Every structure is written in structure tokens, then in C-alpha cells.
Amino acid sequence: MKKITLNQLINCIMFFYVLSIYVFTSQAGWNILSNCLALFLIGLIWLEILLLRKEIIFNFFLFVYSLFIIICMVSVFYAIEPSTAFSKIQTLILIYILILSLINYVDTLEKLYFIMKCFIFSGFITSIYILINADFTVLERIGSELGNVNSIGMIIGISSILCLFYLLKTRNYWYSVIILTDLIVILLTGSRKALLFVVISIVLMLIFQEDIKLGSKFRALFISIVFIFAIFYIINNVPLFYQIIGERMGTMFDFFSSSGTADSSMNIRSEMILWGWSWFKEHPFLGYGIDNYRVLLSTSSGQGYTYSHNNVIELLVGTGIIGTALFYLANVIVIRDLMKASKVISKSLCYMFIAIIVGYMIMSVGMVYYDDKGIGFILAIGSIIYRLAKTEN
Template identity: 30%
Template sequence: MEYVNTKTKIDYLIHICTAIMISSFIIFDMDYRVSYILLGMTILIFGLLALRNNFKIVVKIDSFHKYILAFIAFAACSSIWSYNYNLAMRKALTILEILICMSVLYIYYSRYNSLSDLYTILMVSGFIVTIYSFYRYGIATIFLVLGRGDRLEDIFSNVNSIAMIISVAIITYIYKVLFEKMKIFSTGLCSCLAIMGIIVIAATGSRKALVMLILGGFLLFAIRFKSSSFLITVLKVLIIILIMYYILSQLRNVEMFKGIVDRMDGLIAMVTGKGTVDDSASTRAEFITIGIEKFKKHPILGYGMGNSGKVLADVIGGKETYFHNNYVELLVCGGLVGTIIYYMIWLKPIKEILIYRKYDTTAILSIIMATILLAMDYGLVTYFDKLNYFYIMIMYICAKNLRRKRDESKESF
């Protein structure tokens, strides 16, 4: 297969279109036209890709497609035993549509020697959402909410989704500062955008995004400053922990972060059993308990993909909702079989990235991203999320690039 090493103007156009597409997942999340926007951007990128390759496009079914298609097939089959046939088929079709979109990106970006461009696009997408958040909510509203210790409302997307893509952008920026050489202007601009992003995260009150940012930042600094000496490495890690602890403890004295710090206290109280547990945390804990009990009744195949709302409604009544936990959601809806099939999608590239990680520093960011995203599945339902499959695509491309670099290294000897 031919790999691209030089960029043309068309390549930069594709990068711009990809950044617009990824940011639109959040910006137009609550707009009924999001499907048309996704379709339009996919067609545009495919057209540019065709033009870039002189209208010669080779479509190859890789592991990326096979593993996701296996999960789509399971979701479709689960309609046979599900509560509601349409819900299961709708989930299967949704994931199929996402796969088609991501396949266009996969064809293009898997031909590059480095993931640097893709991670730059991910960073830019998060910063676009940051700027749009300031525009849509207004600077006055954001700081008013921060002053009251409240949370922004879900105006154009779920506030957790907004905060999390911004958190991913900041983590990517930290990686580029620590492991790649950024130009002074780019570093300054991104630093300003990162500060704006932190303000938006605080205004959303998203505990998930804050945990992502803390965990991602810690892992990046710990890896960057590790030493060949185990004792020195431990000492450096302890210093990083102390610095981060000091910074976080000081946030309590900043009025801007009062709301998100209070919400974190509620989450910590639920884990430790000490303090006041907020309603959101206790409700999610209740959902997990219900989900585990339901899973025990149908442990093999579950109740059918997309049927969590029906299952929960049988217990708690009221409006249908989901379990707010991807692991529990999959166990209830897909049983052990569906859960294993889905997480094999993740485990396949992660295994290869770990094995071949020494061949490119982007493996560091990929491993950290995978760790954070899988940890966040404890508080999110992501198996049918568009952005989730973009992250998965990055993992497969990273694994593919590392394998190729391993082969090139062997040939050079």
C-alpha cells in the first residue's frame, strides 16, 4: 500500500473538513439536521479524497471494519429477543451509518506515517467547541453561572459532551507541548484556548471532564519526566502528585470553580461513604444496582440493544432513560456476549499499541486516551456515540502505523 508523506492543498482542505465534522458532532448534537450535516461532510471529504488520489480509491476491509461490523450484526440480531424490535434495529443502523462515515476518514488517514495530524484535528475540534460555547452561551452568562456555582444548561448539546471534547483537546495540547515541538505562536494561541476551555469545563460542572483532565495531565507528565532510575522516577511522580494536589486544593478558594468542586465532593462522598452524596451520584448508583440485578436474569444475551429504557421503566417508572454506565448498559442490553464483542473493538488495537509502542511517541497519547475513555465509560453510555467511533478509528490507525514502522525498522537492519 502506498503511504502519503507529502501534503498538498487538498490534504489541508480534508483536515479542515474533518475538524469541522468532528466539532459538528457536538455543536449540532441537538439539531435535527445533524444527520444531513454528517452526510454532507462525508460526501465532501470523499470527493476531496477521490480528487487527491486521481479518482483511484482502494477500499480494503481491515480489522477496524470487521470488529465493528460484528457488533452491528449482534445489535441487529438482538432485535429477535428484544423488548422492542425497532429500538435494537435503530441502534444497529445508527452504528452502521457512523461506520460508513468513519470508513471514509479511515481510508484517507490510514495512509499517513504519523498520527500527529489526526490528534491536531482532534485538538482543533475541541477548541472550536470552546469558542462556539462562548459565542452561544455568551461570556456574561458563563461567568454569571460560575459566580453562582450553577451549571450551564443543555442548549446545543449535553454539557458533559461539551466539556469532555474540550478536555480531550487540552490533553492533546499538553501532549504536543511535552512531546512535540510547537511553534511559539501556536503554543501561545493554544494556551489561551486551553484557559478558555478550562473556564467552559468549570461552567458545565462536568466531573467526568475534570477527572479526564486531571488523569490525562498526570499520566502525560509522569511519562514525560520518567527516568531510567526507578527511585528517581518515583520521586518525580510524587512531586507531580504534590504539585497537582496543591493546584486542586487551591481551586476551592477560587469562586469560579466552586460549583464543579462541590459536585466532585458529592462524587467522592459516594465512593468513600463520608460526606453528602448529591442526587445525581446517588441516582446513577441506583441505576447501576438495578442494572446488575437485571443482568443476572438474562446474563448471556441481555434484553436487546437499545432497550435499556424499557428495562428501567419497568422498575422505576416514569420517563425512559439509560443506565449512564456503558458497562452496565451493555451487560443489560447485550449480555456477556454483546459486551465482549463490543470491547473487543477496543482491545484489538490497544494490545498492538502496547506491543509496538516504542516505534512512535504517538503511542503514548493513544494509550493514555484509551485508558481515560474506557475509564469514563463508567459514567457514560458511548457504544452508539459518533465521537466514540472517531476515537476508536484513531486507535486502529495508530496500531497500523506502529506495525508498519516495526516492519520498516526490521528491513533497515
């Protein structure tokens, strides 16, 4: 009987952990299983590092991200509600250790591509599960059985973008089946953020393909415009999609127009941003403690105990301008390294990661992602592609 190698065991746990991010992270109780898989994966990675006596890598991204984590940890001591801040710190430390482990584990493009496929197939499995369990007799947003539908839509969006890269790279049209399934589920979650994220990222990917000829750029731009019009035609003319997401997109456009919108959720979240900005101006440098926006919201406005739905405001209120600047600087460092890597390795690969990171940064206005495990994977892998490129060459 063939023995299972340590690397094969790591790959197995890696896949199940990535899958758990999709199906367990947002579910109360089940997220413990996901965290256990993370700890097991981290243990196996560091066992391999010790056995192979690998050199420990601590890049500039990790250094800046470490400073962000330290600011978050310090904020516990002056937080309005220290227990809330401490709970969030536990999540951030787990993500940090996972990022550190991934950066030291992924030393070949083969490992990088395997992790990308873990995301692709986890997203596809999640999409199939959601479709099987959906009740189409009721016109409502699907995916809530796995947690927050916006979070589900966003992480499936990552899968679809990674899948598009493989489709363009290999011309294996089975990947188009996965992309189509993912896009249908994203539309049926009714997540405006996920739809905009996917559209923005795919357009960036199509424009920044390998071929830099001007004619190819115009062709990619034309395809992008057709893709955008096709998506918005479908959500406005197919009754199922219109009821779930088309109408929601309409209220969003109304909000940004001079006429305004009657969508209460949009109006309330706009007020939440304004409240957060006013609180930030009172404590601009260090904030009120990580994840303590919800404390201020419940005590000052009576709107309930919830987060700000805006990553920038959440960090400004929680960690002040110092913590916010460090977090986004870490994102920018990864983008810079990817742009450098694009000169010596697949441009499509690098700009795919850039598209995802930039997409998340743009969507900061409508979601909180500093504690998101999925984008943590993307930042970790993105930060090492330049090193892999130099090694491969």
C-alpha cells in the first residue's frame, strides 16, 4: 500500500480548509470546525518547514501587516468594550499565523496553482449545494443557510475570477461551466457588492491580458463592454433575476442619483458611515478599539449591535488613521510586488490577483473585509509571486 506523503496530507487538509471557509466560517458553531482545520493545516506546514529546514521568510508585506495586528492588539487596552476587541483579535491572530504559514509553505508555482484550484472547486461545490437547497417557489435571496449572503457571494466571486484565469490559460471549456454556475449563484444571492466585484475584476483581467498589442486591448475593452451590458440586460429582463438582484441594483443607482432612493437599508448604511466619520474625528489617531464600532452604534444611535458595512469606517473608528493606513499599505505593497512580478512571469496571473485585491478595496465602501480569511489567502499568495517568479526564472 502506497504511503501518503506529508505534502499530500497538507494538500488534502488545504482543500478541506478552503472548502470550510466557504461553508462553515459564517455559521455559528460550525466555524469551530473550520478553525480546527486551520490549526491542523498550520501545524503540518510548520512540521514540513522544520523537517526540510527551510529558511523562514518574513517579507515586507508581513512586516507591515504585523504592525497592523499590533495596533489592533494594543487597542484592546483602551477599547470601550475590551471583550469585543479581544474576540476580534483572536480571529486576526489566526489569520496572521495562517498568512505567515502560507508565505513560508508556497515555494513553487505548482503549490500556488493547487491552492487556486482549491478555491475554484470549493466555490463550485458551494454553488451546487446552494442551488440544490434553494426554494425557487419563493422569490428571495438564496445562500443564507451558509451565513451572510453578501459574504457568500463575494467568496464565490473569487472562485469565478480564478476560474476565468484557468479558462483563458488552458482553453479548457469545462471551466466555463463552473464560471456560469458561480455567476448564477452570485446573482441569486442578490449581493450587489459581489456582482460589482466580479464585473470590475473580470474587466480588469480582460484588459490586462498577456498580449499588449493595441488591437488586442481594444478587443478586450469591447468584450468587457459587451459583458457588462449582457449582465445588466439579464438582471433587468429575466424575472427571477430582476426580483432578486435587478431591483436592488436599481435602488443602488437611484441612491447615487439626484433623486435618491426609498431603500431603507441603503439610507441607514449611509447614515452609519456619517456617524462613524463623526466618531473617528473625535479619536482620529487610535480610534475606540478594534470592532468597537458596533458598541458605539448601539449606545449612541440605538440602531443595533452591528458593524459599519464599510471597511474604511470600521477601521478608522476601531484603530484610527494609524491602523487603517497600515492595513491598506499592506494591500498596496502586495499590488506593487505583483506589478513587479508581471515583468518576469505570467502577466495574466499577476493582474488576476491585482484585480481581486483592487476589487475588494473598491468594495470597501460597502463591506468589511479586514478579517476575511479568503482575501487573507489572496494577499498571502500575492505577496510571494514575485519571489516565485525570480526562483522559477
